[in-house]
Amino acid sequence: MSEKKILIAAEQPIAGSALKKSLGMTSADVVFEVRESEIRGRGGAGFPTGIKWNLAGAASGSNKMVICNADEGEPGTFKDRYLIENYSLKLLEGMTIAGYAIGSSHGIIYLRAEYPYLIPVIEKAREDLIRENLLGENILGKDFNFDIEIRPGAGAYVCGEETSLIESLEGKRGVPRNKPPYPVNSGYLFRPTVVNNVETFAAVPHIILNGAEWFQDLGIGDCTGTKLFSISGDIENPGVYEMPMGSSIGELLEAAGAQDVQAVQVGGASGATITADELDRSLSFSDLPPGGSVIVFNSSRDMIDVLENFIEFFVHESCGQCTTCREGNVRLQDAVRLIRNGEISSMEELEPFFQLAEVMKIGSKCGLGQTSPNCFIDIVTKFIDLPAGKGGV
Amino acid sequence: MPNISVKINGIITSVREGVTILDACGTAGVDIPTLCYHPDLSLAGNCRMCLVEVEGWRTLAIACVTPVTPNMAVLTHSKKVRHARRTVLKLLLASHNANCSECERNKNCELQELAEKHNITNNEYQTSPKPESIEEVSPGIMRDNSRCILCTRCVRTCEELQSVAVIKPVGRSSSVTISTFMDRSLNDVPCTQCGQCVIRCPTGALFETSEIRPVWEAIENPDKFVVFQTAPAVRVGLAEALGLPIDRSTGQMVAAIRGLGVDRVLDTDFTADLTIIEEGHELISRLKGALVDNDESVALPMMTSCSPGWIKFIEHKYPELLPNVSTCKSPQQMFGALAKTYLAGKEVIDPASIVSVSVMPCTAKKFEKERPEMRDSGYKDVDYVLTTRELARMIDEAGIDFEKIEEEKFDRWMGDSTGAGVIFGATGGVMEAALRTAYEIVSGHEIPFDGLNVEPVRGMEGIKEAAITMPEKMATGFEFLAGVTLKVAVAHGLANAKILMDKVRAGEADYHFIEIMACPGGCLGGGGQPIPTSPEIRQKRTESIYAEDAALHFRKSHANPEIQLLYAEFLKEPLGQKSHELLHTHYIKRD
Numbered sequence: 009m010s011e012k013k014i015l016i017a018a019e020q021p022i023a024g025s026a027l028k029k030s031l032g033m034t035s036a037d038v039v040f041e042v043r044e045s046e047i048r049g050r051g052g053a054g055f056p057t058g059i060k061w062n063l064a065g066a067a068s069g070s071n072k073m074v075i076c077n078a079d080e081g082e083p084g085t086f087k088d089r090y091l092i093e094n095y096s097l098k099l100l101e102g103m104t105i106a107g108y109a110i111g112s113s114h115g116i117i118y119l120r121a122e123y124p125y126l127i128p129v130i131e132k133a134r135e136d137l138i139r140e141n142l143l144g145e146n147i148l149g150k151d152f153n154f155d156i157e158i159r160p161g162a163g164a165y166v167c168g169e170e171t172s173l174i175e176s177l178e179g180k181r182g183v184p185r186n187k188p189p190y191p192v193n194s195g196y197l198f199r200p201t202v203v204n205n206v207e208t209f210a211a212v213p214h215i216i217l218n219g220a221e222w223f224q225d226l227g228i229g230d231c232t233g234t235k236l237f238s239i240s241g242d243i244e245n246p247g248v249y250e251m252p253m254g255s256s257i258g259e260l261l262e263a264a265g266a267q268d269v270q271a272v273q274v275g276g277a278s279g280a281t282i283t284a285d286e287l288d289r290s291l292s293f294s295d296l297p298p299g300g301s302v303i304v305f306n307s308s309r310d311m312i313d314v315l316e317n318f319i320e321f322f323v324h325e326s327c328g329q330c331t332t333c334r335e336g337n338v339r340l341q342d343a344v345r346l347i348r349n350g351e352i353s354s355m356e357e358l359e360p361f362f363q364l365a366e367v368m369k370i371g372s373k374c375g376l377g378q379t380s381p382n383c384f385i386d387i388v389t390k391f392i393d394l395p396a397g398k399g400g401v
Numbered sequence: 402m403p404n405i406s407v408k409i410n411g412i413i414t415s416v417r418e419g420v421t422i423l424d425a426c427g428t429a430g431v432d433i434p435t436l437c438y439h440p441d442l443s444l445a446g447n448c449r450m451c452l453v454e455v456e457g458w459r460t461l462a463i464a465c466v467t468p469v470t471p472n473m474a475v476l477t478h479s480k481k482v483r484h485a486r487r488t489v490l491k492l493l494l495a496s497h498n499a500n501c502s503e504c505e506r507n508k509n510c511e512l513q514e515l516a517e518k519h520n521i522t523n524n525e526y527q528t529s530p531k532p533e534s535i536e537e538v539s540p541g542i543m544r545d546n547s548r549c550i551l552c553t554r555c556v557r558t559c560e561e562l563q564s565v566a567v568i569k570p571v572g573r574s575s576s577v578t579i580s581t582f583m584d585r586s587l588n589d590v591p592c593t594q595c596g597q598c599v600i601r602c603p604t605g606a607l608f609e610t611s612e613i614r615p616v617w618e619a620i621e622n623p624d625k626f627v628v629f630q631t632a633p634a635v636r637v638g639l640a641e642a643l644g645l646p647i648d649r650s651t652g653q654m655v656a657a658i659r660g661l662g663v664d665r666v667l668d669t670d671f672t673a674d675l676t677i678i679e680e681g682h683e684l685i686s687r688l689k690g691a692l693v694d695n696d697e698s699v700a701l702p703m704m705t706s707c708s709p710g711w712i713k714f715i716e717h718k719y720p721e722l723l724p725n726v727s728t729c730k731s732p733q734q735m736f737g738a739l740a741k742t743y744l745a746g747k748e749v750i751d752p753a754s755i756v757s758v759s760v761m762p763c764t765a766k767k768f769e770k771e772r773p774e775m776r777d778s779g780y781k782d783v784d785y786v787l788t789t790r791e792l793a794r795m796i797d798e799a800g801i802d803f804e805k806i807e808e809e810k811f812d813r814w815m816g817d818s819t820g821a822g823v824i825f826g827a828t829g830g831v832m833e834a835a836l837r838t839a840y841e842i843v844s845g846h847e848i849p850f851d852g853l854n855v856e857p858v859r860g861m862e863g864i865k866e867a868a869i870t871m872p873e874k875m876a877t878g879f880e881f882l883a884g885v886t887l888k889v890a891v892a893h894g895l896a897n898a899k900i901l902m903d904k905v906r907a908g909e910a911d912y913h914f915i916e917i918m919a920c921p922g923g924c925l926g927g928g929g930q931p932i933p934t935s936p937e938i939r940q941k942r943t944e945s946i947y948a949e950d951a952a953l954h955f956r957k958s959h960a961n962p963e964i965q966l967l968y969a970e971f972l973k974e975p976l977g978q979k980s981h982e983l984l985h986t987h988y989i990k991r992d
């Protein structure tokens with residue numbers, strides 16, 4: 009697969025050029041361009057960014073907000089950190105364009121608690137941009153003000169969920185809200201709010217400069233643009249890779265030098281776990297939703313250990329608000345223990361737990377509880393040998 | 402909002418746009434199980450009990466928070482929904498200390514009821530019940546987190562209805578608990594002991610500190626003379642607590658208590674009338690101080706003092722306004738002080754042998770009776786406080802058939818009451834009773850409201866205001882009030898009290914007299930009343946209270962013959978020396 013790099017390419021557009029171009033357009037045209045690019049949110053859920061901006065722009069309410077989700081709490085994900093470390097000018101520029109597009113003059117970066125060393129990096133970029141009149145008052149001489157503040161995260165994985173993040177920003181306990189209302193209508197302090205991932209904002213200047221069509225052509229089919237992946241686990245070259253959307257998982261593994269593959273976890277703990285037979289599946293919203301992280305497990309790994317770790321993570325990270333997630337993950341943990349101890353020997357005995365997993369997926373309040381059973385379903389059905397025979401899919 | 406049509410289980414129903422699926426199902430007559438939902442509170446959507454299927458949705462919908470949209474098609478008992486509900490119940494029960502027979506809420510528990518309704522007879526999930534963790538130190542309220550389902554109804558109650566906010570979810574994941582700041586006991590935080598959280602808890606995780614045992618022991622002790630007093634709101638709650646329809650049941654209540662083996666059954670309404678006489682005179686004297694003597698030290702508006710939850714609230718939150726609070730003790734404590742002095746004399750009994758028990762719609766009264774100031778009789782003025790629910794339990798235990806029992810009358814000396822005393826049980830009642838008496842004292846005429854019903858202070862509005870202009874011709878000695886417009890306000894629920902107090906503190910209120918009840922609806926919605934509670938239930942109890950008032954011969958406190966006798970024989974005059982010794986008190990600033 010071609011090295012189609014834009015986000016982390018050696019050559020980067022001049023800082024401010026995309027903003028300059030945006031300010032020459034109407035805000036509606038900026039939203040239109042982003043919408044035409046068909047870029048979908050890079051934070052995991054994959055909501056079309058242009059539609060989100062359109063909704064926030066059209067929402068009634070003053071003091072609209074642009075929030076960058078830099079909480080990056082998914083285990084094995086470090087692509088946002090990489091972007092901030094190396095391309096923070098572009099992130100701030102993307103946020104500023106969003107501010108112009110939806111009519112907001114205030115941006116917040118919600119930065120993962122473990123990334124305090126990135127604060128000076130962002131601050132410096134901010135000061136540089138202000139000096140260049142690319143941020144602050146009357147940007148580029150126009151009647152447009154926008155500034156960005158950095159707020160440290162609360163340290164919980166669930167605070168990466170956008171409504172939980174907003175609660176946390178409001179100084180409350182970081183637990184997800186009921187939706188509707190969605191943040192685009194009523195977010196931070198009830199104001200219309202756009203929340204986007206670091207990578208989503210970072211892609212925006214490229215879209216503005218090169219056009220929606222160019223961005224579409226970078227990807228495959230309806231999966232437009234490129235995507236960053238943090239690869240870790242049993243591979244030779246762990247790190248951040250940029251690939252066109254829709255690339256196969258095999259191509260990505262090849263780039264990272266994976267030799268012995270038993271299983272690949274795509275999209276973090278809450279994503280899908282696939283076998284070595286499924287490496288031609290594509291990294292796309294229609295197949296394997298490409299969250300930030302890809303973790304490779306070689307044949308020496310006992311997958312029940314892997315599963316136990318993931319479930320433990322969810323038991324620990326559930327905010328504890330809703331029954332299905334708070335209690336459900338504990339019961340899935342029970343099931344893993346029962347399997348390990350040989351107290352569950354057949355698929356029939358696991359039936360209540362698969363049912364539970366289904367109810368968690370469709371009955372939990374936020375993405376955490378809705379996706380936490382994925383690893384259980386995938387690993388148990390594909391990797392675990394029960395005394396009465398392997399389950400099979 | 403216009404009406405839209407939605408399909409519920411295939412049947413087209415017309416509902417207002419924007420109502421929740423739960424409300425829409427209610428309109429269509431379809432029952433949806435709920436746990437975290439409560440009609441008095443904001444929507445939490447955390448228990449996931451009310452899951453329903455919406456055509457075209459990837460996930461199930463939460464009926465209690467999701468608004469309907471045009472042509473939405475809802476299924477409320479599809480296979481998916483049934484599985485989900487049963488799973489939610491099993492998950493809750495798996496970590497629940499479900500030994501129902503030892504639980505306060507056995508047979509009146511929403512979790513138990515739903516488990517039964519959904520036929521949960523076995524649980525495939527391994528159970529790991531939380532260990533019992535009863536916190537016993539607070540005089541009014543106990544908690545047992547092992548029965549808590551984390552619905553946050555208590556948290557929302559304390560914050561939204563009471564503006565107290567001392568309980569919160571703490572921690573996360575499966576170790577979340579409802580707790581206080583630094584996990585202190587309720588006794589060591591500004592909890593008002595109002596018990597509003599208790600009556601909104603769906604399970605047995607919150608309950609009153611029970612005093613049933615010592616009361617039985619007193620009744621069973623032949624050397625004790627057990628005197629019961631019953632608060633106004635108990636008579637409109639007791640039938641309900643015994644599983645009967647909401648209605649007033651004064652005569653049956655008296656008979657049933659007597660049936661327990663109690664020596665005297667007397668009425669808190671009597672001391673409610675007494676409160677009106679004392680408080681009415683206190684108000685008039687404060688007005689005189691302010692209007693005639695221009696005495697700067699007189700604190701106005703004067704505020705009522707009969708709700709101990711409210712007193713504790715103001716002691717914690719607005720101590721600078723304590724001089725505004727009437728020095729009158731609550732009717733319960735006036736009764737207690739008189740029981741071991743006046744009544745002991747009338748009955749010729751050693752006060753040391755009297756056990757004074759009050760039946761209250763309130764958990765804060767349990768706290769109030771423990772206040773060190775409440776020993777003016779030389780003894781503990783009130784020994785035990787039972788809630789309406791606890792009395793119902795004793796009646797049940799004694800095997801008394803409340804439906805069949807013949808009505809009886811209160812005993813004498815402190816058993817007479819008037820309609821004015823009865824309406825103390827409803828928000829606005831103290832104000833109305835005070836106005837009925839004060840107006841007549843100062844003007845010599847009955848208050849000019851049809852049938853003595855002071856409608857502007859009645860009803861469920863959170864804050865009510867009224868202005869009453871005195872006639873030009875006043876009774877002798879009260880000429881200074883001629884033509885004066887008396888401005889009053891009434892608030893119920895501490896969140897409303899807070900709004901009023903903020904106004905008073907900011908100097909933005911020109912009231913003369915304010916009535917505050919800690920509990921929504923007044924005492925009839927008290928923390929010791931039957932569970933559940935809702936606006937409709939409180940409305941029905943209110944109707945019963947006013948029906949009782951209308952049915953009584955005497956409607957004005959000063960007309961109570963036993964009150965007249967009490968002053969003639971014992972107290973001599975309102976605000977006199979004996980009154981000051983026994984019936985008035987002071988307050989303290991609390992952190």
Ligand SMILES: Cc1cc2nc3c(=O)[nH]c(=O)nc-3n(C[C@H](O)[C@H](O)[C@H](O)COP(=O)(O)O)c2cc1C
Nearest residue numbers: 049050051077080081168169170204205208375376
């Ligand atoms: C439990 C949980 C954790 C999440 N963590 C993150 C995160 O760390 N970073 C992020 O950008 N999105 C995270 N999300 C997704 C956000 O809720 C939200 O969809 C995203 O920030 C929107 O931005 P995007 O449209 O640009 O992806 C998380 C979601 C869930 C349910």
Ligand code: SF4
Nearest residue numbers: 327329330333374377
């Ligand atoms: S799904 Fe889990 S993390 Fe999300 S709100 Fe429910 S309990 Fe909290």
Ligand code: SF4
Nearest residue numbers: 501504507510604605
């Ligand atoms: S709270 Fe309800 S279900 Fe739990 S033990 Fe008590 S009665 Fe039983």
Ligand code: SF4
Nearest residue numbers: 559592593595596598
């Ligand atoms: S008793 Fe009242 S003040 Fe105390 S926790 Fe319950 S609701 Fe809050």
Ligand code: SF4
Nearest residue numbers: 549550552553555602
């Ligand atoms: S104590 Fe009762 S009301 Fe409060 S969260 Fe627990 S179950 Fe709900």
Ligand code: FES
Nearest residue numbers: 437446448449465
């Ligand atoms: S009743 Fe709807 S989620 Fe609890």
